[in-house]
Each structure stands twice: as structure tokens, then as C-alpha cells.
Amino acid sequence: MNDFIYLDNAATTKTAPEVVEAMLPYFTINYGNPSSIYSLGSTAQKAVMESREYIASTIGAKSNEIYFTGGGSESDNWALIATAEAYASRGRHIITSKIEHHAILHTCEYLEKKGYEITYIDVDENGIIKLDDLKAAIRQDTILISIMFANNEIGTIQPIKEIGQMAKAHDILFHTDAVQAYAHLPIHVDEMNIDMLSASGHKFQGPKGIGFLYIRTGIKIRSFLHGGQQERGRRAGTENVPGIVGIGKAARLAFSHMEEREKKEKELRDYLIKKIEGEIPYCKLNGDKEKRLSNNVNYSFQFIEGESLLIMLDRKGICGSSGSACTSGSLDPSHVLLAIGLPHEMAHGSLRLTVNWENTLEEMDRAVEAIKGIVERLRNMSPLYEDYINKNK
Amino acid sequence: MKNKVVVGMSGGVDSSVAAYLLKEQGYEVIGVTMQIWQDEKELQKDENGACCGLLAVEDARRVAQYLQIPYYVMNFKKEFKEKVMDYFVDEYLHGRTPNPCIACNRYVKWESLLQRSIGIGADYIATGHYARIRQLANGRYAVCKSATDQKDQTYALYNLTQYQLAHTLMPVGEYEKEEIRTLAKKAGLPVAQKPDSQEICFIPDNDYAGFIDREAGERVPGPGNFVTSSGEVIGQHKGITHYTVGQRKGLQLAMGHPVFVTRIHPDTNEVVIGEGEDVFSCELFCDRINYMGMEELQGTKRVLAKIRYGHKGAYGVIEKVGEDRIRCRFEESVRAVTPGQAVVFYENECVLGGGTIL
Numbered sequence: 007m008n009d010f011i012y013l014d015n016a017a018t019t020k021t022a023p024e025v026v027e028a029m030l031p032y033f034t035i036n037y038g039n040p041s042s043i044y045s046l047g048s049t050a051q052k053a054v055m056e057s058r059e060y061i062a063s064t065i066g067a068k069s070n071e072i073y074f075t076g077g078g079s080e081s082d083n084w085a086l087i088a089t090a091e092a093y094a095s096r097g098r099h100i101i102t103s104k105i106e107h108h109a110i111l112h113t114c115e116y117l118e119k120k121g122y123e124i125t126y127i128d129v130d131e132n133g134i135i136k137l138d139d140l141k142a143a144i145r146q147d148t149i150l151i152s153i154m155f156a157n158n159e160i161g162t163i164q165p166i167k168e169i170g171q172m173a174k175a176h177d178i179l180f181h182t183d184a185v186q187a188y189a190h191l192p193i194h195v196d197e198m199n200i201d202m203l204s205a206s207g208h209k210f211q212g213p214k215g216i217g218f219l220y221i222r223t224g225i226k227i228r229s230f231l232h233g234g235q236q237e238r239g240r241r242a243g244t245e246n247v248p249g250i251v252g253i254g255k256a257a258r259l260a261f262s263h264m265e266e267r268e269k270k271e272k273e274l275r276d277y278l279i280k281k282i283e284g285e286i287p288y289c290k291l292n293g294d295k296e297k298r299l300s301n302n303v304n305y306s307f308q309f310i311e312g313e314s315l316l317i318m319l320d321r322k323g324i325c326g327s328s329g330s331a332c333t334s335g336s337l338d339p340s341h342v343l344l345a346i347g348l349p350h351e352m353a354h355g356s357l358r359l360t361v362n363w364e365n366t367l368e369e370m371d372r373a374v375e376a377i378k379g380i381v382e383r384l385r386n387m388s389p390l391y392e393d394y395i396n397k398n399k
Numbered sequence: 400m401k402n403k404v405v406v407g408m409s410g411g412v413d414s415s416v417a418a419y420l421l422k423e424q425g426y427e428v429i430g431v432t433m434q435i436w437q438d439e440k441e442l443q444k445d446e447n448g449a450c451c452g453l454l455a456v457e458d459a460r461r462v463a464q465y466l467q468i469p470y471y472v473m474n475f476k477k478e479f480k481e482k483v484m485d486y487f488v489d490e491y492l493h494g495r496t497p498n499p500c501i502a503c504n505r506y507v508k509w510e511s512l513l514q515r516s517i518g519i520g521a522d523y524i525a526t527g528h529y530a531r532i533r534q535l536a537n538g539r540y541a542v543c544k545s546a547t548d549q550k551d552q553t554y555a556l557y558n559l560t561q562y563q564l565a566h567t568l569m570p571v572g573e574y575e576k577e578e579i580r581t582l583a584k585k586a587g588l589p590v591a592q593k594p595d596s597q598e599i600c601f602i603p604d605n606d607y608a609g610f611i612d613r614e615a616g617e618r619v620p621g622p623g624n625f626v627t628s629s630g631e632v633i634g635q636h637k638g639i640t641h642y643t644v645g646q647r648k649g650l651q652l653a654m655g656h657p658v659f660v661t662r663i664h665p666d667t668n669e670v671v672i673g674e675g676e677d678v679f680s681c682e683l684f685c686d687r688i689n690y691m692g693m694e695e696l697q698g699t700k701r702v703l704a705k706i707r708y709g710h711k712g713a714y715g716v717i718e719k720v721g722e723d724r725i726r727c728r729f730e731e732s733v734r735a736v737t738p739g740q741a742v743v744f745y746e747n748e749c750v751l752g753g754g755t756i757l
Contacts, residue, residue, distance in 0.1 A: 314518045317471050321520070338474065387518055 010323035011369045015209075015301055016158050016186060016360035017327055021252070022211040028255040029213065032248040040245050041234065050247045057254025061218060064261055065203065066194040073219045073237045074250050078185035079109035080230075081204030081219035082152075084241075085181045086113045088228040089150050089202070090122055093179070097147025103127045103135055104345040105162075106154050110183055111341070127153075132294035133162035133346045141172060150179045155187035155203075159342040159358060160293030161302025163191065170199030179225065185209055185217075186299060189260035190268070201225055207249065212256030216249030270363040271300040277367055278303050278359060281374045286381055292343060292356065303359040306343070306352040309391035310384040315357055318380045324373050327358045351390075401427040404523040404568060405516035407508060408432050408470070410458030413527030413571050415590045416579050420570040421525055422466055429521065430463040430470040432456050433512060435479040435503075435600075461589050473515060475507050482506035484601060488614045491607070494663035495739025496643040498555065498708065499599055505558040513566055523568050528552045531572040532564050533749060540564035541692035544748040545572035554708050557743040557753035558689045608641045623668035625652060628661065628677065636670045639663050645678050645735025663738075679732040682715075685742050685754030686723050692751040696725060702744040702751060704729070706736055717744060725754055 012020070032053065038046030040054050055069070062069040075081045090100065102114055104126045114124045125143045129135055135153055144151075151173045156163045166182060173180035181202035184193060188205035195203060202225070206217040221227055233242025260267070279291060288308040307315070312328040319326050328340070339353035348356075359373065385391040406418040408430045422428045432455060456472055463470030483503045490497035508526065516524045529545040529552045542556045542564070559567070571579055583590055602610045612619055625634040634652050636642065641649075646660045652672065661673035683706070690696070696719045703712040704727050715729040727742060736756060743753035 311515070311518075313473055314515055317473075317519045320471075321469070338476070384518055387514070 010325060011365070011373055012325045013359040013361060013365070013369075013373060014325045014327045015362045016161075016299075016358065018208045018214065019211045019362060021208070021213055022256060022259055024259060025212055025252050025255045029248040029252040032251050036247075040247060041236065050245075053254075054245055054247060054250050057250045060254050061257050062220075064189070064193075064257055065200075065220060066196050067220050068223065070238065071220055071223055073221060073241055074245065074253075075217050075219055075230075075241060076215055076246075077217040078107075078183065078204050078206035078209075081206070081217050082107070082109040082183055083113050084219055084230040085202045085204060085221075085227075086110065086117065086150070086152060088230060089179060089181070089225075090117050090120075091228050092226040093149040097145075097149045098122045099125070099145050099148045100150045100152065101125045101127060101140065101143050101148060102152045103129060103154070105129050105133055105157055105159075105342045106152070107158055107183055107185065110152055110154070129162075129345055131347050132297075133157055133160050133292075133342065134294060134297065135164050135169065137165065137168055137172070140169065144172075144176050144178065148176070148178050150181060152181040152183065155182045155184035155193070156191065156299050157293070157342060158186045159340055160304045160346070161186075161299035161360075162293045163187070163297045163299065166200070167198045173201075174199045189257055189264070190299060190301070192264075195220060195222065202227075207253035207256055210256050210260045213249050213252040216246055216253045218253070267363040268300045271361055274361045274363075274365055274367065274370060275300060275303055278361070278370045278374065281370060282377070285374060285378050289381075290352065292346065292348070299360075301360045301362065303361070304356060306348060306356045307381050308352065308355060309388045309394065310355045310381055312354055312356050314384055315355070315377070315380055318383075319357075319376060322376045322380075324376055326373075327360075328356055401425060402523065403427045403429065403521040404525050405429045405431050405512070405519070405521040406525045407512060407527075408459035408462065409527070410455040410462070410590070411527065412583050412588075412590050413529070413579060415459075415462040415527070415588050416583050416586070417525055417527040417569075417571050418462065418466055418468060419582070419586050419588060421568065422468060424570070426523075428466070428468045429516075429519070430459060430466075430468050431512070431516070432459045432470075432472050433475045433508070434472055435475050435483075435507065458590065465587070465589055473512070475511055478507050478511045479503065479601075484614065487599075488611050490739045491611050491640045492615060492618060492620070492665065493739075494639050494665035496737045497739045498741055499601075500555045500708075501558055501741055504555055505560075505563075509559055509563040509567070513563060517566070523566050525568040525570060527571045528556065528569050529572055529576070530556055530569050532567055532569055535692050535749065537692075537694065539692055539694060541749040541751070543750070545569075545574075547575040550576050553745075553750055554705050554710075554741070554743050557691060557741060557750045559691070560689075561691075564691075608638070611640045620665070620668050623670070625650070625672050626669050628671055628673055633672060639665055639668060639670060642670050644737040659735075678735050680729075680736045681732040682726060682728045683733075683736045683742060684720070684724060684726050684757045686721075686725075686757055688723055688725060688752060688754040690752040692746065692749050696752070700744075700746075700751075702727075702746055705743045705745070706733060706756065707740050712745065724757075 036049045038050045040051035058072045059069040062072045118124055127139050153164055153169050170180050179201045182200055183204045185206045189210035201222045203220040208214040229240045231242045236242055290306045292304040316328055339350050343353035404421055404426045408414045418428055418430055460470055483499050486502050487497050487499045513524050529550040531543045531545055533543045535541055540561055542553045544551055622635055624632045625636050626632055642660050644660055658672045659678045661677045662671035699716050699718045701716050704715050705712045713729050713733045715727045717725050717727045720726045738756050740756050741753050742756050744751045
């Protein structure tokens with residue numbers, strides 16, 4: 007089926023053709039190992055260096071503070087585990103939130119088993135961190151605060167600058183999972199007091215399997231993969247040169263048209279929201295209306311199963327999601343939706359649509375028309391809906 | 400318009416061939432694997448290897464891709480927990496020996512899967528069961544014995560409703576087990592030659608009592624007395640959830656001759672012990688009746704009755720003795736009539752109905 011509508015850009019994006027083009031020579035011509043001494047190697051080494059320098063410049067960092075990794079999850083794992091190990095003598099307490107990605111939450115569970123104590127901060131009904139709770143959670147032995155920049159399911163953007171200030175004032179390291187935010191929102195690590203930041207290439211039209219972790223100079227952090235001297239000895243393994251070239255190119259593209267792109271996406275997003283609100287009753291927009299990623303729409307539809315909605319949308323060629331794409335293919339109610347206080351049945355009936363600036367208004371119309379029909383059909387089969395209608399006649 | 404059918408795919412040979420056959424027959428086939436009990440905590444516990452639930456998904460997905468049919472995983476954990484696991488625990492706490500597969504078939508595989516399948520636009524659901532669905536002369540649907548003798552799966556299907564049967568296809572039932580394997584090979588289906596599993600899927604270690612302890616916690620009655628039929632105390636038992644009627648092994652009673660569990664009394668927390676002949680009964684009562692091939696039982700009827708999975712059946716006469724109660728008098732006494740298990744009545748190899756043994 008060619009005629010599909012892709013509305014799951016928070017899960018992954020199409021690799022930009024320019025990115026693919028930039029990568030190809032590093033498979034076929036400049037395939038040397040960056041660690042080799044001959045010129046084929048140094049061509050690759052130069053490409054890696056340029057990519058690193060450019061990416062550093064996009065967040066106000068130095069190039070030797072950027073470490074390429076296998077993606078967002080690896081960056082998150084590295085930041086948390088290595089910090090916990092390196093600073094264990096100072097304390098064993100870490101603060102995070104209840105709506106983090108599983109790459110953070112499951113790593114925290116792992117650390118709990120290793121004897122660390124984790125505080126999971128609540129969020130308000132829009133998914134924003136409660137700064138007072140964060141402040142109250144800080145202890146003498148707190149070594150790290152890890153709060154995501156923007157949420158992958160409901161798009162909520164956190165008060166990162168305030169969190170950074172608070173962390174700095176208490177001399178605590180601050181890591182942010184910026185997988186959904188990097189190359190979508192302006193980020194400056196000094197202005198925001200960010201000590202570590204995770205990002206992933208395929209969320210902004212770069213390739214999959216490549217990401218980076220920013221680590222501020224001076225932070226003690228253990229090596230993640232042991233072996234050769236790549237990434238200044240902190241992440242061994244021959245560099246993924248085509249991937250690094252790809253993420254660099256994708257970043258260049260993304261930053262060159264960030265404003266224009268965000269504007270278009272916002273327009274599509276707001277059109278979609280308005281249309282859903284106008285045409286489908288008994289639904290609720292999840293997440294904050296203002297502090298929200300420009301590509302994110304997340305709705306709960308009362309009386310239906312999100313699973314059935316997604317399957318039927320797929321049958322009609324519309325790619326959506328019910329939240330995180332990282333589950334095993336089957337859906338449990340999202341921890342994010344439960345954390346913002348949605349009852350189980352509403353959390354089950356949720357749909358996430360994440361647009362890209364290349365989507366069209368016409369696609370939005372088709373999507374809403376399909377959703378409307380499916381929701382109606384599923385509601386007509388739902389005993390809960392029948393009860394509700396009878397009660398409110 | 401082609402009829403749409405959702406095939407419940409476990410990743411095994413039978414359901415894979417079911418999907419293949421239906422596609423060959425011209426149906427629009429959608430593959431679905433039901434995720435029923437593996438939860439994240441259990442996943443993490445299993446640090447040494449991949450868990451069975453996800454492997455099944457991988458296998459089923461591979462088959463679906465090979466057959467070029469759409470494939471989805473549906474989550475039935477909530478239904479499975481409520482209708483199967485909780486029921487299983489509850490029955491043991493009441494001194495009965497449940498058959499969770501029957502509950503799973505009725506409430507999860509059929510009720511929930513069928514409802515959701517119709518929700519996504521399907522006309523039927525299909526499975527890889529060795530059974531056939533027939534419409535009998537009286538107009539009613541019944542599950543009937545499949546072409547193969549060695550693998551009759553009708554017993555665990557006795558509790559399906561007429562509506563469920565009318566919307567179900569069981570293409571595998573028309574073939575012998577060996578033919579199905581041959582078909583799988585011929586079609587090139589990438590399915591593992593997995594042995595059929597015998598244990599209960601949510602208790603892979605087969606330790607029922609341990610599972611009940613974990614699930615029910617304080618509700619589990621502790622140790623109590625082994626008694627004879629006349630009430631004489633002859634020892635201590637570990638708790639009624641450890642025993643089932645007809646059991647001989649693991650009683651740890653030194654009587655000098657083989658003894659058996661003949662009854663379990665949850666109210667007094669007693670396990671009754673008897674001799675070999677005490678385990679035989681010439682009649683049983685059942686309730687929670689489901690009528691399948693017959694609309695209602697009037698007067699008496701001679702049937703073949705099966706009292707557990709794998710039982711070859713015994714002839715008897717059934718009669719209604721209450722609103723939701725049937726008595727079955729056997730022509731020859733049967734061994735270990737076990738409360739909580741199903742009794743299923745057959746005529747001409749088709750299921751007339753059945754109930755839960757009291």
C-alpha cells in the first residue's frame with residue numbers, strides 16, 4: 007500500500023534524502039576506519055570530527071563534550087548508570103519523573119536493584135513536573151536529577167531551565183533525555199544548566215542506530231563500552247561513520263529550517279486538534295495546550311479500546327500510535343497517561359498522532375474522517391457507551 | 400466482498416496452518432496473537448532468556464509475513480487475569496480442581512477475541528483446534544470430533560455459546576494431525592516443530608500450589624487434617640490447594656497400602672482419604688450447564704460423558720434434577736470424579752453440552 011498517511015513521527019521519521027545521499031559515500035568510497043593512519047581512514051575521521059563539531063555548536067557545547075552512541079536508549083543508560091557508579095561515594099539518590107521514557111525508568115529500576123534510591127516525581131494533569139515536589143525531593147545524598155526535555159507521548163515540554171537552576175544551586179548533576187526535543191526546540195546547555203543530554207538521530211530525519219550523549223567537561227563519568235580509544239576512550243567500538251555523517255547532516259538540515267518547520271507543524275497540529283474537537287464527541291486532549299511539542303497530538307476517546315482503533319486505522323493506511331512505540335507490540339495502559347491522572351479506561355482509549363512538516367491539511371482531513379468513522383463504529387459496539395447514552399437521554 | 404476472518408495465531412503449527420488454509424480458501428485473513436499473561440515484571444525476572452510470550456509473537460509474526468497477511472498483537476491481560484487466573488485460584492481455594500483452558504476458551508479466546516475481531520470488521524474468528532463445528536439437524540451448532548482421533552480438543556470447547564460457534568471457523572479439524580504437519584511443510588511455513596505443551600501456560604513450572612500462594616497470599620488456608628471417611632484424623636496435610644481428588648502421590652501417609660484423596664472439604668479444611676475403591680463413583684452432579692447440541696434436556700438421555708481432558712468417556716444417562724443441575728448415572732463406575740472439572744456429554748461424536756462437576 008503506497009497511499010498511506012504517516013502520523014507517527016515521534017516513533018521515527020523518514021530519513022531525509024539528503025541524509026541518505028551524504029551517508030552513501032561512507033559505505034562505498036570512504037569506508038576506512040577512522041583510527042587508521044592512511045588517508046582513507048583520515049577522511050572518515052574528518053567526517054566524524056565535522057559532525058561532532060556541528061552538533062556541539064547546536065547546543066552551545068564543545069566538540070569534545072559530544073559522544074556518539076547507538077541511540078537515545080544507550081545515551082540514557084550510559085548517563086544514568088555511569089553517573090551512579092562514578093558518584094556513588096557522594097550519594098546514592100537519584101531523582102526522576104513518573105513520565106520518563108522506559109529507557110530511563112527501566113534503568114532506574116535496575117539501579118534500585120543495585121542499591122540506589124530513586125524518587126519519581128509527580129506531574130500535574132497536563133504532564134508538567136511539579137517544581138515544588140522536585141525541590142522537596144532533593145537530599146544531601148542526591149547525585150543526579152534526570153528529567154526529560156519533552157515527553158514522547160503527550161508532547162509536554164518541561165521547565166528545563168528552572169530544573170537546571172535548581173540542580174545547579176544544590177550542586178547536583180542534571181541529565182535530560184532530549185530525544186524528542188533535540189533539533190525541534192532551541193537548546194543551550196549552558197543557559198539551561200544541562201550537564202548531560204541524550205539525543206537520537208532518527209527522530210529528526212536522520213538514520214536509526216545513531217545518537218549522542220552530551221557530557222559536560224569535568225564530569226566524572228565511567229566508560230560505557232570498554233575496548234579501543236574511540237570517543238576518547240569512553241565508548242569503545244569502531245565508529246558508525248555513515249551514521250555519524252547522517253546524524254550530522256540531519257542536524258544541519260533540521261537547524262537550517264527549524265523555525266519554518268515548527269511553524270508548519272504547529273499549523274497542522276492545531277488544525278488536527280480543532281478538527282477532532284469539532285467532529286468527535288467525548289474526547290480529551292492529553293498534555294499541555296501551550297507547552298507542547300509542535301508535532302504532537304494525543305487524544306483519549308471515551309468508551310473505546312485504543313488497540314482496536316489503531317488496528318482499524320492501519321487497515322485504512324493511517325499510521326498512528328497509542329503512545330510509546332517501544333512496547334512489545336501489545337498495549338498496556340501508558341504510564342504517562344496514568345501519571346497525568348487518566349482513569350484506566352481513558353488511558354486505554356488513547357491515540358497519538360505526531361505530524362511532520364511534509365504532511366498536508368488534506369491528510370489531516372482524511373485522518374480525522376477515518377478516526378471519526380472508526381470511533382463511531384467501536385462506540386456503537388460498546389456496552390459502556392450504550393449505558394452512558396441511555397443514562398443521559 | 401470476501402469474508403474477513405481473524406485467526407488466533409500462537410506461533411505453533413496448527414494455528415499457522417489454519418491461517419494458511421483460510422487464505423487458500425479465499426478468506427481475507429488477519430493474524431492476531433493474544434497476549435494474555437506475560438507482564439513486564441515477569442519479563443524482567445526472566446533474566447536468563449527471552450520469554451515464551453514474546454517468542455510466540457515472533458514466530459506468529461514470521462508466519463504472517465510469509466503468508467503476506469496483516470498481523471497484530473492484541474492485549475487480553477486484563478480479561479485473562481479476571482476470567483482465568485483469578486478463577487483458577489478461587490476454585491482451588493474452594494477445594495475444587497479447575498480447568499483453566501475451558502475458562503480461557505469461553506471468556507478470553509472466544510468472548511473477548513470475537514468481540515474485538517468483529518470490532519475491527521471481521522466476520523469470523525478462527526483457531527487451530529482439532530475440532531469441527533457442525534450445524535445439527537435441530538439447527539443448533541455443536542463442536543464435533545475432528546478427523547484425527549489422537550488429538551481431540553472438543554472437551555475444552557464445550558462451553559462455547561451458539562453465537563460464538565456461528566462466528567467460528569476451525570479449518571484444522573478436517574485433517575489428521577500428520578496431514579497438518581505435511582501441509583505446513585509443503586506450504587513452506589516457517590514454524591518451529593515445537594512439541595505441544597501440556598502444562599498450564601501461566602504456570603510453566605507446574606507448581607500450582609506455589610502459584611496460588613503467590614496470587615492469593617493470606618486467603619490460602621494453611622495446613623489441616625487428613626481424615627478418613629468416618630472422620631478419624633490420620634495425619635496433617637499441607638493445605639487443601641495442594642491436593643486433587645484421585646491423587647495418590649505426595650500424600651506422605653504411611654498406611655502400608657496405597658490410599659487416595661476422595662474428597663476435599665474447604666469449610667473444615669480437611670482432606671478425606673480413602674481406599675482404591677472409594678475413588679470410583681457411579682454417578683455425578685454438575686451445574687453451570689452449557690447447552691450446545693441440545694437446546695434443553697428433557698427427560699433422560701443416554702450419552703457418552705467425559706469427565707476430564709484425555710478421558711476416553713463413559714456411557715451414562717443424564718437427567719435434569721434442578722434448574723441448573725444435571726445428574727449423570729454411569730453404566731460402569733468411573734474413577735476420580737473431580738469437583739471443579741468439566742463433564743462433557745457427547746452423542747454421535749458431537750458435544751451436546753456439559754457442566755462443572757459438583
